[in-house]
Amino acid sequence: MTSTPVTTAAPTAAADTAPAAAPAAGTADGTALHAPVTAWFDEHARDLPWRRPEAGAWGVMVSEFMLQQTPVSRVLPVYEQWLARWPRPADLAAEAPGEAVRAWGRLGYPRRALRLHAAASAIQERHGGDVPREHGQLLALPGVGEYTAAAVASFAYGQRHAVLDTNVRRVFARAVAGRQYPPNATTAAERKLARQLLPEDEKLAARWAAATMELGALLCTARTPECGRCPIAAQCAWRQAGSPAHDGPPRRTQAYAGTDRQVRGKLLAVLREAVSPVPQVALDAVWDEPVQRARALDGLVSDGLVEPLGGGRYRLPLT
Numbered sequence: 001m002t003s004t005p006v007t008t009a010a011p012t013a014a015a016d017t018a019p020a021a022a023p024a025a026g027t028a029d030g031t032a033l034h035a036p037v038t039a040w041f042d043e044h045a046r047d048l049p050w051r052r053p054e055a056g057a058w059g060v061m062v063s064e065f066m067l068q069q070t071p072v073s074r075v076l077p078v079y080e081q082w083l084a085r086w087p088r089p090a091d092l093a094a095e096a097p098g099e100a101v102r103a104w105g106r107l108g109y110p111r112r113a114l115r116l117h118a119a120a121s122a123i124q125e126r127h128g129g130d131v132p133r134e135h136g137q138l139l140a141l142p143g144v145g146e147y148t149a150a151a152v153a154s155f156a157y158g159q160r161h162a163v164l165d166t167n168v169r170r171v172f173a174r175a176v177a178g179r180q181y182p183p184n185a186t187t188a189a190e191r192k193l194a195r196q197l198l199p200e201d202e203k204l205a206a207r208w209a210a211a212t213m214e215l216g217a218l219l220c221t222a223r224t225p226e227c228g229r230c231p232i233a234a235q236c237a238w239r240q241a242g243s244p245a246h247d248g249p250p251r252r253t254q255a256y257a258g259t260d261r262q263v264r265g266k267l268l269a270v271l272r273e274a275v276s277p278v279p280q281v282a283l284d285a286v287w288d289e290p291v292q293r294a295r296a297l298d299g300l301v302s303d304g305l306v307e308p309l310g311g312g313r314y315r316l317p318l319t
Contacts, residue, residue, distance in 0.1 A: 030197035033175065033232055034208055040231035041211030044218065048072065049079060050155075051210075057131035057156035058089055064148050064155075065116045070107050072217075078105055089120040090129040098316025101305055102272045108261075110268060111303055114317075115143025133157050151209075160205035162194035167216025168209075172197065174220060178237035180246040181222070263287050263296035271306060277313040 049055060050063035062082055066075045082103060086092040092100065097117045104113035119141045123131055131152065132138055138149035150161035164186060172193060173182040182190060199205045219226045227233045227243075238244070256262055266286040271278055287293040297314075300306040307317045 030199065030208075032235055033197070034199050034204065036231040036235075037211045037215060038204065038207045041207065041214055045210070045214055046072075046218075049076070049083075055083075057133075057152060058087075059083055060156040061119070061131055061148070061152050062116065064151050065112050065119075065143070066107060068112060069109055074107060078103070078107055086120075088129060089123040089131065092117055092120040093124040096316075096318045097304070098307070098318055101268070101316050105272070106265070106269070108265070110305055112143070114304055118142035119144060131156065133159075135159070135161065154206045154209045158203055158206040160198060160200075160202045161209070162191065162198050163209040163213065164190065164194050165213060165216075167214075167220070168194070168212045169216075170222060171212050171216045171220045174225075174238035175232055175236045178241045178244075179248075180238060180244065181248070181251060184249055184252055260292060260296045260299065263292055264300055267293075267297055267300060268305065271314060271316050274315070277309050277315045280312040280314070283314065 045051070048063075050059050055063075063075070063079060066079055066082075085103065086095070095117075097114055100113040100117040101110050104110050107113075122141050123129060126132075127137070132141075133153070135149050135153045138144055138152055139146065141149075144152075147163065147165060150163045151165075153159040154161045154163050169182040169186065169190060172190065173179045176193065176197070197208075199208050215230070219230050227236070227239060230236065233239055263286075267283055270282055270286060274282075283297065284290075284293065287296070297306065301308055301314075304317055306314050308314055
């Protein structure tokens, strides 16, 4: 589980055939990697609440929505509060969508809160309040993409699926493809490689998915990999090649200060803290530049995160 994946441009046909995702000779079946990585995970895995048996499939799903583009340290307190308030999908579905946005706090990318609320409502309506086990049924839920469906099926139900987040992609890029970083966007070649590396045994495959994710989060990090502690350093194609520097497209960084994202966050903060509809003047006070402020507010309304009322007042959505 990871901080989900950073949103990037759609892959091109050229990217799908780029050598960055090509497996190194002799390691594409993953058999030399499975045992050391899963053994390391058994000893060093963090005790996270969504990994405990009592979390259940709903706890796993909530964590996967929250961890997208957000570090574990920020997710933990919100996750605990969320599950205490809404321990089942039906509990969340019974609330207004705006309450999900309010409880989301400052996790960022608040549309995830609306999507999680929509998924909870669909689970209640279609599956009697139980998170479905089948990958296809998970994928059909609102706001659930290929990654989240595979993660829930694997982590909650112990099924065999390739779970590709940013951390896993980086581990595979280094250990197998011999590259410092994976491509900016997930490619077809990476997905094929992930399937090749997946253990045949279902239980081992589920542990492998969690273990490779943890390895990328704790040791095989983007900026300062701890190769000396890595259980597969001796087999790592990148290390064997002399740890060559990244020679592909520039790595993308996400600015925040001064962006529409920052303005949206400030506007939402006012609405989250309000117990009644907020007048326009209260929103105007949080950002001086009127054009950008209006654009950010229009975007929030368009995304369904804010509901405009008569008389220039606004609130979090009720439906």
